Amino acid sequence: MASRLILRIQERFARLTSSEKKLANIFFENQTLIETHTATELAALAGVSKATTARFFRTLGYTDFDEVRLQAREERNRREPYVQSEPVKGVGSLSHTLSEHLELELRNLSRTFEEIRSDLLPEIARTLKSAPRIWFLGFGDEYGIARLGRSLFTRLRHGVHQIEATGEDWASELSMTGPRDVLILLSFSPRPRLLSVLLAYARTTRMRIITITDHRYAPQAQRFSDHVLSCHVANYDILPTHATMLSMLRLIALAYLGQNAEAVSRRIATLEAINEELDLSE
Amino acid sequence: MASRLILRIQERFARLTSSEKKLANIFFENQTLIETHTATELAALAGVSKATTARFFRTLGYTDFDEVRLQAREERNRREPYVQSEPVKGVGSLSHTLSEHLELELRNLSRTFEEIRSDLLPEIARTLKSAPRIWFLGFGDEYGIARLGRSLFTRLRHGVHQIEATGEDWASELSMTGPRDVLILLSFSPRPRLLSVLLAYARTTRMRIITITDHRYAPQAQRFSDHVLSCHVANYDILPTHATMLSMLRLIALAYLGQNAEAVSRRIATLEAINEELDLSE
DNA sequence: ATGATTATGAAACTACAGTTTCATAAGTCA
DNA sequence: TGACTTATGAAACTGTAGTTTCATAATCAT
Numbered sequence: 001m002a003s004r005l006i007l008r009i010q011e012r013f014a015r016l017t018s019s020e021k022k023l024a025n026i027f028f029e030n031q032t033l034i035e036t037h038t039a040t041e042l043a044a045l046a047g048v049s050k051a052t053t054a055r056f057f058r059t060l061g062y063t064d065f066d067e068v069r070l071q072a073r074e075e076r077n078r079r080e081p082y083v084q085s086e087p088v089k090g091v092g093s094l095s096h097t098l099s100e101h102l103e104l105e106l107r108n109l110s111r112t113f114e115e116i117r118s119d120l121l122p123e124i125a126r127t128l129k130s131a132p133r134i135w136f137l138g139f140g141d142e143y144g145i146a147r148l149g150r151s152l153f154t155r156l157r158h159g160v161h162q163i164e165a166t167g168e169d170w171a172s173e174l175s176m177t178g179p180r181d182v183l184i185l186l187s188f189s190p191r192p193r194l195l196s197v198l199l200a201y202a203r204t205t206r207m208r209i210i211t212i213t214d215h216r217y218a219p220q221a222q223r224f225s226d227h228v229l230s231c232h233v234a235n236y237d238i239l240p241t242h243a244t245m246l247s248m249l250r251l252i253a254l255a256y257l258g259q260n261a262e263a264v265s266r267r268i269a270t271l272e273a274i275n276e277e278l279d280l281s282e
Numbered sequence: 283m284a285s286r287l288i289l290r291i292q293e294r295f296a297r298l299t300s301s302e303k304k305l306a307n308i309f310f311e312n313q314t315l316i317e318t319h320t321a322t323e324l325a326a327l328a329g330v331s332k333a334t335t336a337r338f339f340r341t342l343g344y345t346d347f348d349e350v351r352l353q354a355r356e357e358r359n360r361r362e363p364y365v366q367s368e369p370v371k372g373v374g375s376l377s378h379t380l381s382e383h384l385e386l387e388l389r390n391l392s393r394t395f396e397e398i399r400s401d402l403l404p405e406i407a408r409t410l411k412s413a414p415r416i417w418f419l420g421f422g423d424e425y426g427i428a429r430l431g432r433s434l435f436t437r438l439r440h441g442v443h444q445i446e447a448t449g450e451d452w453a454s455e456l457s458m459t460g461p462r463d464v465l466i467l468l469s470f471s472p473r474p475r476l477l478s479v480l481l482a483y484a485r486t487t488r489m490r491i492i493t494i495t496d497h498r499y500a501p502q503a504q505r506f507s508d509h510v511l512s513c514h515v516a517n518y519d520i521l522p523t524h525a526t527m528l529s530m531l532r533l534i535a536l537a538y539l540g541q542n543a544e545a546v547s548r549r550i551a552t553l554e555a556i557n558e559e560l561d562l563s564e
Numbered sequence: 565a566t567g568a569t570t571a572t573g574a575a576a577c578t579a580c581a582g583t584t585t586c587a588t589a590a591g592t593c594a
Numbered sequence: 595t596g597a598c599t600t601a602t603g604a605a606a607c608t609g610t611a612g613t614t615t616c617a618t619a620a621t622c623a624t
Contacts, residue, residue: 147426190563243525
């Protein structure tokens with residue numbers, strides 16, 4: 001990300017010298033090169049000297065190349081999540097939207113799973129096993145996912161709940177939590193202010209917290225969580241997708257199942273017996 | 283992009299030393315750091331020495347840090363977003379489960395989207411646009427997905443609800459539906475007997491029904507639905523995954539957005555104004 | 565065409581990235 | 595506990611990134 005640099009170059013492009021234009025075109029083609037390459041490499045790519053490259057940044061108002069690079073890093077770190085990164089397309093190009101959508105989902109799933117440490121899941125499964133109760137918490141979009149998580153995990157074990165505070169009655173819900181319980185927090189942006197308060201309470205209760213979140217929130221989540229699982233999200237426009245978060249939940253469930261196959265088996269048999277007795281399904 | 287490095291680290295994570303794990307965690311958090319930062323900076327971020335960092339890459343099989351960086355650059359330039367080019371080598375049965383799980387998710391997503399008729403989505407978007415109200419319905423696991431669907435679509439337009447019949451008060455909920463309303467049914471197995479009763483009522487009301495379901499139920503859904511979208515599901519054991527269903531929902535939302543960009547834009551602005559006024563988010 | 569100004573790149577210079585060596589701390593084993 | 599092995603980081607060393615200087619080429623104005 002080097003938007004500010006790009007804008008600065010654009011506003012004086014007409015006045016650039018021949019060599020400067022060579023450099024500018026390199027950045028226009030791929031602005032991430034600012035972060036990934038040295039000034040010496042950029043000069044070579046543009047076919048100009050190191051001296052010219054250094055001067056170019058000076059004429060743009062920067063102290064030195066390091067300032068340019070730092071700015072680009074800051075832009076990347078501070079990227080606004082609700083930027084409309086997906087231009088609205090007309091009806092005519094919908095098949096294009098379809099393949100883009102699929103590609104995005106596949107990429108995010110792949111990248112999310114590439115980043116999982118192999119020892120983390122058994123660890124999480126052990127944590128879950130040792131918990132007297134498991135609590136799911138999610139706000140906004142994630143409320144529905146938390147509901148599904150609760151649904152899945154009740155198949156695996158006893159004592160699985162969702163904190164939902166019907167009618168904003170948080171105290172009643174929290175009064176049922178205890179030490180060593182596990183809180184599974186599902187959280188993408190935006191987050192309510194209430195979350196901090198709930199987390200503080202959870203920590204005081206000595207609950208253990210497993211957070212499934214996006215990469216930007218992960219460092220913060222690390223501070224209050226025992227485990228953090230980061231997901232790549234499709235994008236941060238008005239229509240985020242939770243496929244990765246959902247897939248991650250299932251993976252945790254699989255890890256738990258892997259360590260507790262017998263107990264889970266017994267529980268499923270029990271659930272099936274109950275369903276038969278109720279006789280409410282087709 | 284540094285997928286190969288990440289995978290290499292993952293396969294020997296359990297055997298890493300304390301300092302090496304510090305480094306590994308840095309890369310897991312943000313693998314693009316490999317490209318954007320110097321080895322010296324990475325060492326500082328991890329809180330280890332330059333020497334340890336250099337040795338870490340040597341133990342992973344690289345000649346030096348430059349080789350690591352070049353590999354990462356090559357991966358970026360040649361990006362295969364969703365092909366797992368190197369299977370995770372065995373740390374135990376769980377990493378096997380992990381790659382199997384990912385494989386399954388990717389396959390189901392791909393196959394589901396390959397099968398979508400290209401004219402169906404614009405048609406569905408038009409149906410949704412013409413509906414006075416949109417109702418989401420899901421049971422069991424799908425209840426949470428329905429909730430998320432409602433959450434997403436309320437961003438796009440007015441008049442979006444979830445039929446949930448708090449306290450089994452179905453009659454009250456259904457009394458609010460009307461002709462030309464759209465019912466979005468999200469349904470995997472098992473299905474409650476109640477569903478047939480509700481569907482019969484919906485047909486009598488002259489609601490139009492869009493069903494997202496699995497391939498086995500699709501023929502039956504065709505009988506009462508205006509549109510049917512079939513999903514490949516991970517499997518039909520105790521831990522089904524809804525990633526495809528969720529992704530399909532998002533796709534419909536994108537299709538709607540594509541046809542109604544201006545109206546959606548205005549609505550988003552309104553929602554943002556409301557959020558600002560409420561000031562409940564971080 | 566000439567003189568002045570600007571732009572460029574090679575070379576000099578300074579700072580530091582990355583690798584290797586060496587001393588010592590930490591961990592393991594009998 | 596002592597001996598041995600492994601891991602770590604400070605320091606030494608080599609190579610080079612980035613900045614500045616200087617000589618010359620290119621451009622502009624008269």
